[in-house]
Amino acid sequence: MTQTAVVDHFVAGVPLSGVGERLGPVYDPALGVETKKVRLAAPADVDAAVAAAAAAFPAWRDTSWARRQTILFTFRELLNSRKGDLAEIITSEHGKVLSDALAEISRGQEVLEFALAMPQLAKGGYSENVSTGVDAFSVLQPLGVVGLISPFNFPVMVPMWFLPIALATGNTVVLKPSEKDPSAANWIAALLKEAGLPDGVFNVLHGDKVAVDGLLGHQDVQAISFVGSTPIARYVYESATRNGKRVQALGGAKNHMLVLPDADLNLAADSAVNAAFGSAGERCMAISVLAVVDSVADDLIDRIVTRMKGVTVGDGRRNCDMGPLITREHRDKVTSYVEEAERDGSTLVVDGRSVKADGAADGFWLGPTLVDRVSVGSRIYTDEIFGPVLAVVRVRDLDEGIDLINKGAYGNGTAIFTTSGGAARRFQRDVQVGMIGVNVPVPVPVSYYSFGGWKQSMFGDTKAYGMQGVHFFTQEKTVTSRWPEPVTGDDELNLGFPQNA
Structure with missing residues (x-):
């Protein structure tokens, strides 16, 4: 019998089995079978990973900007040449599907390329003669050991939102990836080592709540970056800040796409299908609510249904548009929302539960699903479903659409489709959401802006990547200096605080 492969931790530059005896299953969702195991960290394994990062920090902090940038640039080149291998993982x-996986890697690379400008981004400032003979300047210095906790839906892109900036600014890192798809993190760790990253600067710690709690409470971890569901994001934020850590915790979403009567309905239909069902809806920026003005609702829904019929569901290694969900349990949870919506009186326009997938019979399949006339009191509207389910809520006009969005608990992303500049400007000013698209359904900011939502979608004051990411992973030190001329003995003693001197 062939022994099941085990994904080990990656600590101090080598795979590490650690002391934890617990193992978790890793599935191939398109086959519906367990393909490997992943080690789940014990508290001693957390200590080992953090100790490796702490030991590596002084030398990495003192490594020149030029050397750090050379390593990251080499990593970029290696990643470019081998990203097809990573996409398959x-x-x-x-x-x-493979095209989605490649796109995920490319979006992560954008932040890596942003971080290659770190000598310019984090160079500080200098002011000469702020007072007579007195100069002032600032420097940005790294924090130390930082913990990254990432979700299953983007096993490469989300870690890459934080990792390049943390490394470029001189921090050392412990990454806790999702235990559902852990192998990509180890692949990245090995590639960074090949690029010349010193051992211990980047470490991968696999696990579940034990590993998370270990990082949140560890005295040698200075900061935590987290992406996941809102309940866990709130827990991470509260636990880590209680332990004196700097925290950015990005939570869940319920993203609305508002369509006005003057919109290009073909563009809106294309965008709704792409944004709702891409990556099987397992995206925090997915459009899960279509808020459409009632006068064009039937027309738009007809166009969306036509496009949904062309979506092929199946094994992502085949020529398909949408793959399975991550686990059987998650698939069943998503379908339970569809069942509940039917009981609530919503209209099931397209039922993805009966999809004929181009893949193994045991795959975790659920096809694109469209539910019309959804009540705002239904859980299919209020909860983050994280699957290929698009709920339609009909509104009277722009005002009702904005009000609907602003009453929601989340404020991650939203979009408006219109040909009216006035309506778009009103929407972008009044809607209480952190990331807004105008005729763009998934408004993920480019790397030199920053990613993050409002309300229950974001805990902490600093967003991911961009300049906010640079500030999160650094602390400012200001220096005021005077180099007086040699003392002659004739200088008058003055104990007063200098004012406009």
Whole structure:
């Protein structure tokens, strides 16, 4: 009998089995079978990973900007040449189609390329003669050991939102990836080592709540970056800040796409299908609510249904548009929302539960699903479903659409489709959401802006990547200096605080 492969931790530059005896299953979602195991960290394994990062920090902090940038640039070149291999790993454990996996890597690379400008981004400032003979300047210095906790839906892109900036600014890192698709993190760790990253600067710690709690409470971890569901994001934020850590915790979403009567309905239909069902809806920026003005609702829904019929569901390694969900349990949870919506009186326009997938019979399949006339009191509207389910809520006009969005608990992303500049400007000013698209359904900011939502979608004051990411992973030190001329003995003693001197 062939022994099941085990994904080990990656600590101090080598795979590490650690002391934890617990193992978790890793599935191929398109086959519906367990393909490997992953080690789940014990508290002693957390200590080992953090100790490796702490030991590596002084030398990495003192490594020149030029050397750090050379390593990151080499990593970029290696990643470019081998990203097809990484995409296959993502698809085999997450299930998303290969094109989605490659796109995920490319979006992560954008932040890596942003970080290659770190000598310019984090160079500080200098002011000469702020007072007579007195100069002032500032420097940005790294924090120390930082913990990254990432979700299953983007096993490469989300870690890459934080990792390049943390490394470029001189921090050392412990990454706790999702235990559902852990292998991509180890692949990245090995590639960074090949690029010349010193051992211990980047470490991968696999596990579940034990590993998370270990990082949140560890005295040698200075900061935590987290992406996941809102309940866990709130827990991470409260636990880590209680332990004196700097925290950015990005939570869940319920993203609305508002369509006005003057919109290009073909563009809106294309965008709704892409944004709702891409990556099987397992995206925090997915459109899960279509808020459409009632006068064009039937027309738009007809166009969407026509496009949904052309979506092929199946094994992501085949020529398909959408893959399976991550686990059987998650698939069943998503379908339970569809069942509940039917009981609530919503209209099931397209039922993805009966999809004929181009893949193994045991795959975790659920096809694109469209539910019309959804009540705002239904859980299919209020909850983050994280699957290929698009709920339609009909509104009277722009005002009702904005009011609907602003009453929601989340404020991650939203979009408006219109040809009216006035309506778009009103929407972008009044809507209480952190990331807004105008005729763009998934408004993920480019790397030199920053990613993050409002309300229950974001805990902490600093967003991911961009300049906010640079500030999160650094602390400012200001220096005021005077180099007086040699003392002659004739200088008058003055104990007063200098004012406009």
